[in-house]
Amino acid sequence: MSAPEITRASVGLRSERGPLLLAVMLSIGLVAIDATILATAVPSVVDDLGGFTSFPWLFSIYLLAQAVSVPIYGKVADLYGRKPVMLVGIGLFVVGSLLCGVAWSMPALIVFRLVQGLGAGAVQPMGMTIVGDVYSLAERAKVQGYIASVWAMASVVGPTLGGIFADYLSWRWIFLVNLPLGIAAGWVLWRRFDERVEPRKHSIDYLGAVLLAGGGSLLLLGLLEGGVRWGWGSATGVAILAAAAVLVVAFVAVESRTAEPVLPLWIFRRRVLNASNSGSFVVGVLMLGLTSYVPLYAQAVLGHGALVAGLTLASMTIGWPIAASTSGRFYLGIGFRRTVLMGAAFVVAGGLLLLRVSADSALCELALPCFVMGIGFGYVASPGVVVAQSSVGWEHRGVATGTNMFARSMGSAVGVAVFGAIVNSRVAGAGTAGTVDLEHLAAGVLAPAIHAVFVCSAVVAFVLLLSGLLMPRNAGTQPAP
Template sequence: MSAPEITRASVGLRSERGPILLAVMLSIGLVAIDSTILATAVPAVVDDLGGFTSFPWLFSIYLLAQAVAVPIYGKVADLYGRKPVMLLGIGLFVLGSLLCGIAWSMPALIVFRLLQGLGAGAVQPMGMTIVGDIYSMEERAKVQGYIASVWATASIVGPTLGGVFADYLSWRWIFFVNLPLGIAAGWVMWRRFDERVEPRKHSIDYLGAVLLAAGGTLLLLGLLEGGVRWEWASVPGVAIFVVAALLLAAFVGVESRAPEPVLPLWIFRRRVLNASNSGAFVVGVLMLGLTSYVPLYAQGVLGHGALVAGLALASMTIGWPIAASTSGRFYLSMGFRKTVLMGSLFVIAGAALLLPVNADSALWQLALPCFVMGIGFGYVASPGVIVAQSSVGWQHRGVATGTNMFSRSMGSAVGVAVFGAIVNSRLAGSAEGASLDLEHLSAGVLAPAIHLVFVCSAVVALALLLSGLLMPPHAGEEARRLLSRPIGRTRRPPERVEHVDVRVGLCGWTVSQSSYVRRFPVVEVQHTFYEPPADALLARWRAQVPPGFEFTIKAWQVVTHESNSPTYRRMKQPLPASARGQVGAFRTTPPVLAAWQRTLECARVLQATAVLLQCPKSFRPTAENVARLRTFVSQVERPTGRLLWEPRGEWPTQLLTELCAELDLVHVVDPMQTETVTPEQTYYRLHGTTGSRHVHTDDELRRLRDLVDGRPSPYVMFNNLPRTGDAERFRDLLSG
């Protein structure tokens, strides 16, 4: 069955989710315009308020507040929902804008910009996270065009409005213009966006948040002000990095023990997230190199005015949205890895085109490389955010998005520090004691200093290839299958109370196949656990079911159960003596790897939508077992559907949460005994409260119905002996 065609009519502003998309676009527009509107009005601000030496802090304090707040907001949103964090961010941004507009001095304006930055730190990542929540991966390929249009419009409207307000009205309107936009965005978000967050008690990681904020602030401050306010090798220059390192080391220690860490350490063990975040970091480094020095080269070396110099940089902000809006076509057809590698090649090509630029070059020779690099940034950054979001569940998507954006901010700070140090060092050697003020530097002195930045940018651009190669070859394929439908957190009143999406089935055939498929829509095949059947039999099963019927399978016991398990008695061919110490417990031995490949072959023949890894109670949460699980799941080929994991016995909830998030596992439980840590992907297996012969009472089935109510497409599989009758009673209860 082919998926329905996704059109702009189904996902755009006139669709059911259109008002939410509009609110997100307005919210992101606040941040996008603010990032470009102020620069052109700095002279007017300084003329009115004074404080020329302090005006760089208008940008630095904003960047600091935004960057440090992003990962904290991401975690809070995962605990309490996106809506309250987004509304808080809009509120802080609007309040900060109002205060900036009435600021009476440069210090006051800087403080109010801090408040604006705290708001922006919530708005941008929450906007992208909400998009990830309400749209599937395929739909985001279309929606990305809408988000990209916001940035493209802001790159043109922002500088223009800044110049108009500064020249004809007042620079204060640069901030007042945010008030109606922010109020409109907040009102639409409040009225039209509804999300379902399961209420439960949380353990807030206050200490971790404070340590991250303090350590991150000092680290960014040291990078931004090193070589400007103080020398790199001076006492303040070294001390700020030492204190930052100590605070961040303490943060890591706290996070390793926190029940609900603000920044889970498993984030740094996921290959797809490391690839995405490293790409965002390099993009941040290069982007600051362009935005800081391309306009300066156009003015100070090529002799153009400020407006024309801004147009050279605008070519990058035009290329980026073009690529971002078309990136979906590529990552859906050829995968995320190839798309990121393609974007990396664009960036490298653009950086190479900058190398021959000299004092005799025309402006287009400077603008063209910026445009090409902007194309590359769009093909690296946008798919990077999407694959990061899609590789985790709802409860971790805020952290994944926030970490990606924090990585870009860190890259920007490093870019400011490194490129600034390179230019200053070259100028100090060339000026020979003369003033280093820009207005006193000749083109002959400035050109080689900035050209050195272009050379370093070309070298740094090569690192994007490494981040692309780090991306798993099949990154996003499982997420595309699992998240092909939105999670369903927006309100759709007629459908919320129905149970048409609950998949009720049995663990194993209990009646003839022809009778079974008339009663249930899914079966969990047990034969594959004891000893996988021949492909011919599996193919016959597949051919004899109606369209839409699902198979899930249980992985061969050789993968999970050690040789002393009594379940091996049902194998037709006993294990060879040489293999008995090499099977089970996720060992990466030849017998286990071969058994896993056979499991995958069965899944492919049956077109199974999920593969279950069921562990015996003897597989306890020891360090050795956890390490084996991590190694196995990280290294082996994954199935084409979801990977389910049912640990038996007592496992700490925090450890389960970390492992399922890190390894992209669906936590399978008997809901009569415990609750899953992956409620956004529910797969229940009911074994019987009092044993395998247990018959579920009407009260138990009603409780089960309440548990699955509102869950996105849950699976309820009965595994007790009288399971056929229990499943039919539960099915009737749902329909009644």
């Protein structure tokens, strides 16, 4: 017996989808805000708990937990339904937030961030999958714009709230504020999302899940901390990446033999999914390049304050939802392939504009490339998720969505490693690392070092054209198998 197709009837009347969409947006918004809200409060956290050398793990452990759990949640959702997985994700996120809010030490806070990350790994892909289940292809175009706007607002609201809580209340409210919002989102999903999944016998791929989590964790750990906590060629760095490779090979071997693999290998034999996932990977790489170094360039090189630097990056998050909300008109009219290629062209144009930025540039000359690239991201990422969901049936939609999100997380980790290595090598090569203040570095070293990141970003942008060309011409026009 095949798995049932979830349609709009599964949530009752058309008018009842509104509260469900709001609950999904609220859930995703919590995850999106949490990705940025802590950054501005790090000094307050360190003053209170100590552990300055350990605070980067507050971000790394969250990313690790979120990335490696996404494909596993996707498979479980295809077996047992989206609703229980989404509720478990919200529950873990709320519990993790509560524990973070009462953390008594930096190690405890890091562990509780792990719990939060495990919850976030379910919330984002399940939210996107529920949207794919409940809304039609044409309707999804508009809804994707709403989802993109959540991330746009979060990128501005997150750092602002973090600063307000740290300065006027307590950094603990960064986490405690998630409790009522998360509970409200879970309650609406519980009441409004009437999912009908016929019970079937399943064989759970426990070994595959363990190997994927272990291999993915070690790979991301090696990429995130390589060149930071240990050298790329050190015994520790080589051992971690080698162990990751062994576990990934073992995972592939297991998945090729198990009856119900947690990450089916057929995903990598579908051209449309390869195109969508490769585009998501590159978007993840470029996003980290902009997010990490555009504000630093605006502050350390162009001489602006932190608030202005953040608003410069916000130009990207303005362009993204504009493109995402209008992308449906394009892919329904000219097809997914041409829409993704159009988005890739915007990203390339933004990358080329970024090459013209120098230490003498006006702030608008830095914000404009970010805005243009944000438009490109919207025309690549949103159609990529929609076409991935549309190319498979209900029983595989969770895996398809989860794999797309996993690809973006992996791209982010690679971006952190590559761009960080570029900047660190330039600073170290100048013989000034750790010996002068930031102002001196900005004048003599940081400007060309970050500009090298801009050059690399422009080159990587051309890879998006390849992912667009990989997309089949009839993508999205064939019924899901």
